């Protein structure tokens with residue numbers, strides 16, 4: 001019996017260190033905070049009256065659990081996370097580091113000492129503005145958060161175990177969790193005492209057992225209990241069952257964010273090597289598409305494709321001069337053969353010259369129309385043929401605010417006229433192909449802060465333009481990214497021939 005017991009002991013006690021060893025360690029500062037939390041004289045602090053409760057080093061959830069919560073936050077694209085029971089803030093810090101710049105962790109904590117202990121660490125880690133510590137009993141804090149209308153993508157329950165049921169009810173009943181969110185519950189096994197008490201009376205294990213049973217019976221949620229550390233349970237909202245229309249369930253059971261996903265779609269972007277095109281390539285790739293970056297400049301096309309591949313987006317670079325029909329066809333053929341299809345085409349390549357109408361040379365007019373108008377049409381034609389055959393496609397052309405007004409004071413008649421023509425091409429193709437599964441739309445950005453406006457002629461005008469824009473700033477390429485994903489996705493399935501203006505209000509004055 002003894003060797004068996006020893007064997008079981010080694011297996012059980014070796015698990016956590018091994019999991020730590022084979023998982024990515026926390027950031028150095030998080031690791032330092034964990035160590036400081038573990039070696040802190042908690043008994044003395046309590047004896048001195050600096051903590052209300054006798055805190056223990058075991059309260060610290062540690063590296064692995066911090067990474068677990070941070071990983072779930074990333075998988076869920078979370079922006080707001082609630083932690084009920086912060087202790088010294090090791091998980092708080094790990095999650096804050098994983099959130100985007102405007103993300104927030106709200107941490108409920110009853111001990112003032114913990115707020116003061118953790119604050120310098122949050123500051124040193126540069127995440128202090130992402131962490132909002134709410135002092136007081138969590139039950140009251142949850143009421144306050146509900147009254148403030150706060151919503152969380154993820155909640156981590158890790159405070160007093162006897163309070164779990166009440167916290168859970170508040171989270172669910174006040175809709176503190178968004179529909180696609182999750183509640184993560186720590187200590188759901190209580191060292192096994194939830195399923196095997198060994199004859200020992202344990203109030204906390206009883207409370208967790210009751211909690212586990214309550215949640216399991218709650219028809220609003222799905223529950224996954226994991227034997228990880230002291231037991232971690234993941235609770236997610238169950239899709240509504242019964243007779244419901246598509247407004248309630250989402251079209252074909254896709255919620256609105258799922259309808260924006262581009263998984264298994266193939267996109268090409270002309271002029272993808274820089275500026276707006278490069279941002280479009282990233283945006284479509286982030287939304288799930290494989291991306292062909294097309295540019296006349298092989299180097300920039302390759303650089304963007306490498307950036308995308310580095311982010312885990314399947315991408316190729318294609319060099320093409322789209323002013324020639326044969327090149328446009330080769331571009332489409334290359335994308336289809338190398339990426340396995342073509343579902344989305346963003347015709348974005350364009351040029352601009354600045355000259356007064358009376359001084360505009362014929363060559364400039366021809367070059368502008370050759371690329372911005374004829375080249376764009378030739379692209380649409382080659383892409384359209386492929387998409388018509390498959391009965392599905394999204395074509396998005398880059399027009400310009402110049403299609404809607406005459407930008408000034410710069411003079412650019414050829415550009416303005418070429419972009420107005422892009423709108424008419426878009427409307428015509430949108431109408432011609434509407435009944436065959438294709439949508440054709442265009443986007444008209446206002447003045448975008450790219451290399452194109454850094455020319456000697458345009459650069460000095462930036463200040464003047466800003467006075468013409470109600471929002472008081474130029475567009476950044478990232479301002480255009482969500483719109484391109486929307487236009488490329490099934491979320492825009494009833495929109496065709498449309499010119500979507502993103503101008504910061506420039507067209508309003």
Ligand SMILES: C[S@@+](CC[C@H](N)C(=O)[O-])C[C@H]1O[C@@H](n2cnc3c(N)ncnc32)[C@H](O)[C@@H]1O
Pocket residue numbers: 053058059060061062083084085086087088089090091092108109110111114136137138139158159160163
């Ligand atoms: C297990 S520790 C939290 C560990 C932390 N989540 C982590 O990942 O390291 C529990 C914390 O909950 C706090 N706490 C206990 N009862 C509370 C209550 N009613 N309201 C708010 N916080 C509470 C304790 O002071 C303690 O710091």
